[in-house]
Amino acid sequence: MSHDMFGDLVSRTPSIRSRRAPLVVVSVVTHALVVLAIVLLSLVATEALPSPREAIEFLDASVKIPDAPPPPPPRRASPAIPQPETPFVDPNAAPLTAPEGIAPENGIEHTVAAASQVGVVFGLASSAPEGFGWRENTPPAPAPVAPVRLHSGIEAPQKIVNTAPVYPAIAMAAHLQGIVILETTIDETGRVVDVKVLRSVPALDAAAVDAVRQWRYRPALLNGAPIPVIMTVTVRFALNE
Numbered sequence: 001m002s003h004d005m006f007g008d009l010v011s012r013t014p015s016i017r018s019r020r021a022p023l024v025v026v027s028v029v030t031h032a033l034v035v036l037a038i039v040l041l042s043l044v045a046t047e048a049l050p051s052p053r054e055a056i057e058f059l060d061a062s063v064k065i066p067d068a069p070p071p072p073p074p075r076r077a078s079p080a081i082p083q084p085e086t087p088f089v090d091p092n093a094a095p096l097t098a099p100e101g102i103a104p105e106n107g108i109e110h111t112v113a114a115a116s117q118v119g120v121v122f123g124l125a126s127s128a129p130e131g132f133g134w135r136e137n138t139p140p141a142p143a144p145v146a147p148v149r150l151h152s153g154i155e156a157p158q159k160i161v162n163t164a165p166v167y168p169a170i171a172m173a174a175h176l177q178g179i180v181i182l183e184t185t186i187d188e189t190g191r192v193v194d195v196k197v198l199r200s201v202p203a204l205d206a207a208a209v210d211a212v213r214q215w216r217y218r219p220a221l222l223n224g225a226p227i228p229v230i231m232t233v234t235v236r237f238a239l240n241e
Contacts, residue, residue, distance in 0.1 A: 147185050147228035154222050154229065157186050161216035165235055171203040172239065180208040180235045188226040190217040198232065208235035 150156055170176075181199035184192050195209050212233060219226035 145188070145227055147187070147230050149230045150220070154220050154227070157190060157217035157220045157229065157231070159215055159217050160190070161214070163211050163214040165204075165207045165211035165237070167237060167239075168203055168207055171237065174203070175239060176201070176203050177238050178204055178236075180204050180237070182208060182212055182233050182235065183230065184212060184233055185228065185230050186217050186220065187228045188219050190219045192217075193228075201237070204235075204237050208237075211235065 148154070178201035179199065180197065180201050183196045183198050185194035187193050192213050192215055195212055197205050197209070212235065220229040221227070
């Protein structure tokens, strides 16, 4: 009977397959249990990690290191030298001893000084030199008083110098007549210092202003004292026909 030498390698009998199946299952279960045990041990282990190895020091006894020099001794503070006390000198005090190089007084100096001041009155000489500390004692100038309008308590100024206005030739040729009303300011000496036109006649205003500026007044009085005032004056221009 012929025998197939490769038949066992290709096909197996049912008895051999039935014996290998439990071995495969046991092997798989064993490997699974080993892996599970390793995982559980890594999670449960609480031991400290091993410390790293320390470096080993090698000392060469043949090499000698020189010792550091000792620190210098601390310096001693020199004793303070007492300073002599300087007496306080008042710069405004009169000297107690005469300075060197000045001759003693003989009384002539007082006579010369007194003679040089004869006839000088301090505060009254208008030409006293400023270099010697002399100043003229003059009262301050009074503050100017603002002009006020005439009222019942003021004595009105009285005209003492009158200048008639010059009739303009153009106005005469045009037979122009009219009344120019001016506001004047009269100072405390009676002079007309300011003129303003309140009612105008264009061809006659300049002639009226020029005439009024030449008027002079006895100043207005308030409680007997002259004061500047503001008053209204009228200049009438009329042709004699």
